Amino acid sequence: MQEHGAIFALKVLHPDHDDDAVEVQRFKQEGLLAAQIRHPNLIPAYDAGWLGGRHFIAMELVEGKTLADVLKDGPISWERSASIVCDVLAGLTALHERAVAHRDISPNNCILESIGGCERARLSDLGYARVVEGMSEAEGLKLGVPPESVPTMIFGTPYFITPERLRGSPGDFRADIYSVGALWYTMLTGEALPDPRDSDPVAVAQRLDLPPTLRAVLLGAVEIRMRRHHSAASMADVIRKVLEDIRAPSNDAIHKMLSDLHGQRRRARRIKMFAPLLAIPVWLAVQPEPTSPACPDPKALVASPVVAACPEPPVATPVDPEPAIRPEPTPSTATPTTPPPEWKSDAQVLVEMHADEPHVASRREVAASARVFNLRRALAKCKPPGPMSIEIAIVPGEKAQIDGEPAEGELGRCVEGVLASHPPKRAETIKL
Template sequence: MEGKTLAGYEIQEALGEGGMGVVYRARDVTLDRPAAVKVIRPESLDEIGRARFIREAQACSKINHPNIVTVYAAGEEDGRPYLAMELLEGRTLREVINEGPVPWAKALQWMADILDALNRLHQAGIVHRDLKPENIMFTTDGVIKLMDFGIASLISSATITREHTTVGTVLYMSPERISGDKGDARSDIFALGVILYEMLARKHPFRGAHPMAIMYSITNDVPTPIDEITKELPNGLRAVLDRALEKDPANRFPDAGSFRSVLSDLLKGTEFSTAQVLAVGRKKRLVMGVVVPGVLLIALVIVILSVVSRERSPVGDRAVAVNHNEMGQNYQSEGDIDAAQAEYRKAIAADQEYAVPWNNLAVIAFDQGNLDEADSLLHMAISMEPKYAAALFNLGSVCRGRNDLEGAEKYYRASIEADSSQAGGFNNLGDLLLERGRVEGAASVLDAGLLRNPTHPFLLKNRGRVALQQGQDEKALDYWKRALEGLPGNTELHRLLAEWYERKGMSEEAKLHWQEVAKSDDEEERERAQRALKRPVRSRQ
């Protein structure tokens, strides 16, 4: 794009790249002024999405606020939607936070300015939905600006997103958005609560080693109270943050204006009790002057407590979760991993105590080589269901992938104890014990597995390997022949049989199996087979 002109803007250089497009430094040819032009990738939006993008940009262009980046123009040229806006020079709030905690008075003043800008956006019907320190900037003259409406969406319109793609940054997503809802202005309130906490503490209120763990933390964990991390804060600030970070949007500040007003009062020295903070923005309700008899009053209190209890201990919708999990498994079997992950996350959102989708996400992470993420997800599944055999088995495989053989043995044994009908635990434990030189132990475990699954080919294959170590050549051959009935194309089995026949001088039989090995997708196995096939024929001993 550099050097080209787009809709009257001369593109000079790329400034940054996001999920939907690229932002360029540009020059308005007509007015001879600098500008930033965001060019959207054509594949990011369908026809409806493009129309919505243009409408949203036009709505933004009508907003004039000192703390909102100015939108100059928007449109589409040569099939590429674009947004031209004020070019800001300075540094982001992220850079400021990285330098250390922000003094509370300065943090509150900055947040009050951003809330004033956000309130103006919300009044225009625009929800930002991508609030984060990277999208808040300080200009060189010290003005704080809210920017990047690249994925914001009009409240009246559907969120602009590609299918199966989570919009926004996980760290600043509200619980309702994690659960799959589009969210509303109160989702922005939550994000700014996170940012304010981060400014004061220089750490995020919700922790996790990977996106799924962070999302779980956001929806389940209560942040460490801010006054336990940062001292000498004004009375009431803890309650303000607690309310902004409420899981239920109905319990947050109802709008950016009420959030801003309480911050402004704190800056003036006003002290707030928790009750006063909770009352901000709430409509007063009339109470009828009726004397309630004692029995009726007790019954009323019981009903109220029951309702509160239900609100604090939500029960997940297991049926919905199971449905999403099954859809995820279908996508996974078809090879559509992104869609599978999206469905598993929806299952978790529907019922966070349902262990199966946590396990399934871990399997994907393991297959992609993300052992830390797989470990964390599996521990989450086991915390919900300690006797979940599949998760215990998979955790054993994660440990083995890390060369933690003791851990692998522990979890393989735990998976067998949880469900002795599954062959996988016996097979992998037997293979592991054989690798560790514990031949008799391997034999015992594999025999126990075969007692329950007498035709399981992998158990038979590994039992043959054990028999060979025990000097029982004929038994090894018998195990492998039986295994081959269930695994006719298994490269390792054919190699084991080829080597067995070679040792016995049975060259023709060995050749047949080496020819099968030569068909392997594994280059090393193919080369081994090709070398074997070139060796001179040995006579039978």
């Protein structure tokens, strides 16, 4: 605007779409949504109209790079990716609170800007956004005539579209949650999440090198709809809590360290009459506060939730003071170590169960028991590793359902293979 000296970014509809009534209406709706829903992690619009034979939207000029441009240099660290995900979820929360689903979350629609040395992500492009019908939160929005739906067309960016939308469902807020999970996977690997029709997204994301608790949050975003995070705000809350636990040792961890130190001192006294007192390291009591800020609150609509890219706080290394001679712990006092669980055959289990009984099952009896097929155990081998549980509904002669959805992907093929080799004789539901 020349009168005020302000600089804006102008988004102009391509001339090829000037005669397409649906595209024109979507463009107008984008301007109206961007003007009415304001949040620091969204890009606001200030004006829209027709000028010089072109449809335009005047928006805030954001000086930064798209996430797609940043990822051309390769994957980014999980710490940085978690901050970006928090920003995207904050912007999504503002949209969802007004009953608007974004429907096109991708690296091209995420802009990273630097403010005072800190990075902030902003969600852009509301061209494919849709107001969820029947939501009272949308009553205050002025959108004019809604664009007509095209039944055979799926709006969005390939590899970031949720499985239920690929099957024809219009999608809702949880469809955006899936797209955030796919976006997070792309940041960590530099590659798009495989098509959910060809592979199980949970099984693919399970292989990511992430802190286990943070990986569980990501898996909750790419799960099937029934088990997905139910809102952007709840997912952001979980990330914030997980980051706090990662950056600061928990009280349980500190108590365990103290208990281990006291246990070493007691064992040393049993071997030697005199043992030097073990000083508890001071660093346990005066841990420095983490300098990296937590995930911003997605509902902070006034203050800009900028996440500073601060270095990780230095971690002190505890010094284990050794006595003059470190005695070997006796078998009676040594702390037992629990070996990792291993799979045992039915025959091994039966032998162990009857080991102390007067009568030990014969080899023929054990072998006969081992041949009994266990459907639950066979299906458990199909379940991807991780904390998520699944529910398999089986009906003889019909296709199995997993968490209320048709069995699909690697998990579905595995389940169907088990049922094909051992057809079920009755209907049942198995929880794994």
